[in-house]
Amino acid sequence: MKGIKNKIGWFFGLLAMMSGLWFFLIKEDQNDYLKLLVFSKTEGFRHSSIEDGQKMLQNIADQNRFELIFSEEAEVFNERVLADINVIVFLNTTGDILDEDQQLELQRFIQAGGGFVGIHSATDTEYKWPYYNQLVGAYFESHPEPAEATINVLNRDHLSTHHLSHNWVHTDEWYNYRAIHPDINVLMEVNEATYQGGKNGSNHPISWYRDFDGGRMWYTGLGHTEESYIEPFFIEHVWGGIQYAAGPMQRIDYRKSTIVPEENRFDIEILDENLNEPMELEVLPNGNVVFIQRHGEVMLYDGLTKQTNLLHKFEVCTDFEDGLLGVALDPQVEQNRQIYFFRSHPVDSMQIISSFTMNADYRSIDIKSEQILLNIPTQRLECCHSAGSLEFGPDQMLYIAVGDNTNPHASDGYSPIDDRSGREPWDARKSSANTDDLRGKILRIKVEKEGYSIPQGNLFPQDGSEGRPEIYVMGCRNPYRMAFDDHKGFLYWGDVGPDANESDVNRGPRGHDEINQARVAGNFGWPLFVGNNLAYNDYDWDTQKSGKIFDPLKPINDSQYNTGAKILPPAQPAFLWYSYDNSSEFPLLGNGGRTAMAGPTYYQDDYPDIESKFPKYYDGKLFIYEWMRGWMMSVTLDEEGNYVRMERFLSEKEFSNPTDMAFGPEGDLYVLEYGSAWFQQNPDARLVHLTYNRSNRKPIAKIETPLEYGKSPFRAALSAADSYDRDGDSLTYEWRLGDQIISTEKETSFTFDHPGIFTVSLGVKDEEGALGSSSIKLKVGNALPQLNIEINSNSSFYWDKSILSYQISVRDEEDGTLGAGITEDEVITTIDYLQEGLDRNLIAIGHGALKQLSLGKSLIQSSDCSSCHQEKKKSIGPSFYAISKKYQMDSVAKKYLVEKIQNGGAGVWGEVAMAAHPALADSDAGSMVDYILSLGRQDIVNNLPTYGKYTFQEHMKKESQGVYVFTASYTDKGGEMIGPLTQQQTLILRKPIISAVNFDDGLRTQSMNVEAGTVPGLDEALALVIGEAGSYYVYEDIDFKGISAVNVTILQHPQYMNGGILELRMDSLGGAIIQSLNIEQGLLDVGPSNLKFDVSEFEEMHDLYMLFKSEETKPICAVTDIAFLR
Secondary structure: OHHHHHHHHHHHHHHHHHHHHHHHHOOOOOOOOOEEEEEOOEOOOOOOOHHHHHHHHHHHHHHHOOEEEEEOOHHHOOHHHHOOOOEEEEEOOEEOOOOHHHHHHHHHHHHOOOEEEEEHHHHHEOOOOHHHHHHHOOEEEEOOOOEEEEEEEOOOOOOOOOOOOOEEEEEEOOOEEEOOOOOOEEEEEEOHHHOOOOOOOOOOEEEEEEEEOOEEEEEEOOOOOHHHHHOHHHHHHHHHHHHHHHOOOOOOOOOOOOOOOOHHHEEEEEEEOOOEOEEEEEEOOOOOEEEEEOOOEEEEEEOOOOEEEEEEEOOOOOOOOOOEEEEEEOOOHHHHOEEEEEEEOOOOOEEEEEEEEEOOOOOOEEEEEEEEEEEEEOOOOOOOOOEEEEEEOOOOOEEEEEOOOOOOOOOOOOOOEOOOOOOHHHEHHHOOOOOOOOOOEEEEEEEOOOOEEOOOOOOOOOOOOOOOOOEEEEOOOOEEEEEEOOOOOOEEEEEOOOOOOOOEOOOEOOOOEEEEEEOOOEEOOOOOEEOOOEEOEEEEOOOOEEEEEOOOOOOEOOOOOOOOOOEOOOEOOOOEEEOOOOOOOOHHHOOOOOOEEEEEEOOHHHOOOOOOOOOHHHOOOEEEEEOOOOOEEEEEEOOOOOEEEEEEOOOOOOOOOEEEEEEOOOOOEEEEEOOOOOOOEOOOOEEEEEEEOOOOOOOEOOOEOOOOEEOOOEEEEEEOOOOEOOOOOOOEEEEEEOOEEEEOOOEEEEEEOOOEEEEEEEEEEOOOOOEEEEEEEEEEOEOOOEEEEEEOOOOOEOOOOOEEEEEEEEEEOOOEEEOEEEOHHHEEEEEEEEOOOOOHHHHHHHHHHHHHHHHHHHHHHOOOHHHOOOOOOOOOOOOHHHHHHHHOOOOOHHHHHHHHHHHOEOOOOOOOOEOOOOOOOHHHHHHHHHHHHHOOOOOOOOOOOOEEEEEOOHHHHHOOOOEEEEEEEEEOOOEOOEOOOEEEEEEEEEOOEEEOOOOOEEEOOOEEEEOOOOOOOOOOOEEEEEEOOOOEEEEEEEEOOOOOEEEEEEEOOOOOOOEEEEEEEEOOOOOOEEEEEEEEOOOOOOOOEEEEEEOOOOOOEEEEEEEEEOOOOOOOEEEEEEEEEO
16 A cells, blocks of 8 residues: 555656646746756765765756756855856765855855755754854754654645645655754654654754845755655755745845955055054044053054054053053044043052043143043952953943952862952952952943043942942953944953863853843853853862852852942843853854953944945944954844854954954954963064955065064065965065165065164055055064974873973074073073963963063162172171062062162161162062062072973872973063064973863864763763764874873763774874774773774874764764873
């Protein structure tokens, strides 16, 4: 009986297909356009039915008289090819098959009105690209063996289902899905009661469609078997899907404003570089840019002269993260010329918010015009978190972001809530969760002619009865950068989160950074909550025992250092949040270090009709960026401001620690880049200008030179070989030194005979006369020092009590070499152990502190101090060591001693008067005091010798698996007209056990974090990766020197895993095979097992590939970690 029903079904299916063909042929308008790209590239499992699908589609095209092209080359994803296509078919694609440029082109194709058809394993594709998940509608999760099942047809009015009955019996491989998009329109469901292995329940979609992002998508989960592609019902199903995806049967239109722009239409110009810790910027009404640097400099970039000049230098404290931190222009700056600064008092423990008046052309600041608005007391006994961002909102109010001023380094990366006696700097409840404290907050005030007033709408009443009335947002940790949606009035900020790498059932969640959105005033939870209101445990620091988790609906602050309300406002969840690992909620954010930043929201109509302003596509989009990871994102929001999706902005450009960004008065974007190294001047610290080019694209001028520093005479080799024209035009070249043309060749050289800083510019012109330019500053009079760390062992790992023999070599053309002109004391050498969950920033501070102390020591040695004081012996005056001991616990000692050095006096240590030094700047006197006070400290970072041996045992004391950071630096003595230059090298050595989830790349990767307590007997969190058939994981840049074997720890459960091949290779999928091991089902018990791979024949740096192979559908095994054995 079943056979008869199937024959009848085939018969009616054939009739339905013929009727559809006849309808297509008798249409009056024969000009309907249809052209398909059938794409079947695979990077994972390859279906044997692909060729059958291609034949089916070719037959449909022949019968219906349209053109199609077949390709497995991703290079077809470019506008030149896709402009003639209006439907793209992903036919059983698998894996990550498109690079970022090609992903962008598929997105642009959809936005131009293109159609997308996905067949079967199109959902087993592009797992790392969130836009594709929204496009295809779901991701593959798993499947049972192919079987016959009943399909319930829910919508029989669609072109792809009108020929089907309500129930269709079909044999196929039935995918289970995850990440199913809620907006898909389901056409058909598979009835899980009619086969074995379904996981989606009573609503198991198997085909769906929807309009999406300007185009249309249609998907069918059928099509695994070769037989499907000759079944009439299936053929008509796919043909109907193609017709739906084609929509109006027209060519797509790349002129639409809803299409993401080509990245190469953005011109990026470096306005200035080699900056010294730039912090924030503002674009003046005349288009010039004012920006600040942490050490107190207010800089002005002049767009006409293309030069940067110093407007003013504030004396500021730069301990820890303090300094000149924020700048803002008054909303009425064209009338009142007011500029505002957030800076750290050079001596007193406080932050100062004040305003100044600029002159009429914004080229100078009247320092005497200062009006101090607010002083915010802080503690300077311990690091960290100053924040310091300033912004005026669309409501004309001044918003002030203040960090929690709390040491995070004694709480294992979890919540710092230690309120034991003497531990106030380690308790963020004194600040962030304190309604009577301004730290850990975003403040909102109305600037008046004198002082400020409290506007309505803040978190607490204006009379201060329930908390400080200045507070708009509380519960912040380090709100480093903030910005506004000027149309909606929403405040956005990035909050830099804590450092725990894993969640702990007794302590709380792992660390997360946050992008927050405040539509109204609120409490955003820190230090009781992080991320989307993930709650920490209360903790008894004396007994080391955890209490209950905090309640976000009724947070309680019972710290002894809390001077405000005990019951706090309900905690608000973050808008976006992410940890060190890949984010399941926001996968595009990637993994690695974290420093979240919030940028502006763009509205095109806010700017004049100028060609260079950003395109309409970005209208209403929020820009966010990452200081550590170097990316920028544009975030699409709905009308209410809710998150829709995000996408990379300028994905090919990796910004060098972007620290601020702002749109200029012409709709162009300015970006400050901090540079690659902490707490120092960086060659890649830059002011960058981004504009959009709607017409002929100007050529890209690129200057290459092997050296940018050198002593005089200095011969500079200059090359324009990397310059190019985006439209393919030939180029002409012009090199200039000032107004002097020095060459018209592609490559040239020039000799500078005397010291100075010289700007060499390159102009390249295309055939239409469009000019691209670039410039470089060459510093003549001081060569960059050369420094190298040489070690005799593995450069990736350390082992218990293993010994590292090292030697540092330094060479400077002016100063000499180590031991011959350069003393060992001048080379700062540190090896620090960084516990898992601690901030590497702390080590940078420690190393930087040594450099600062070295400066203080040099200032003392070059002064007259030694005539009265010695380091450890009493002279006419007390020893520096005695002074340090006397004032060690005095919080105001630095201020007092700075004044003592400058003003002199007697009476403390005897009657001999100390000479005054009134010409000594606060910053220099402060460096001298820092050095003196350091002599009595037990915890000061020790400078190591430049050669010797180091035993790795610090980690054994702490029973943790952190990293050792080996850093060496040398700052030379400066040269003629050129200041000191620093060279630094850092090596990071880790425990020789890598958690499997810390992979760098892979295909069909699945990682899991099983929290402690969620499984009986699991006392610690367990991280693992799943070895799916056809998946692989890559661990990059591993030094195999001295490594004899790799030990892979696996888990296998016979009920859920079938076994298969686990194979290790070197450097690529086709690289040298280390070994292939067969894991048999049932051979291993549920517990962990170790597989050993011999790698003794390999040396030097390699990428390690871990591949999983099987013909079965279940995973082979899970992997928890990889150990490297000596």
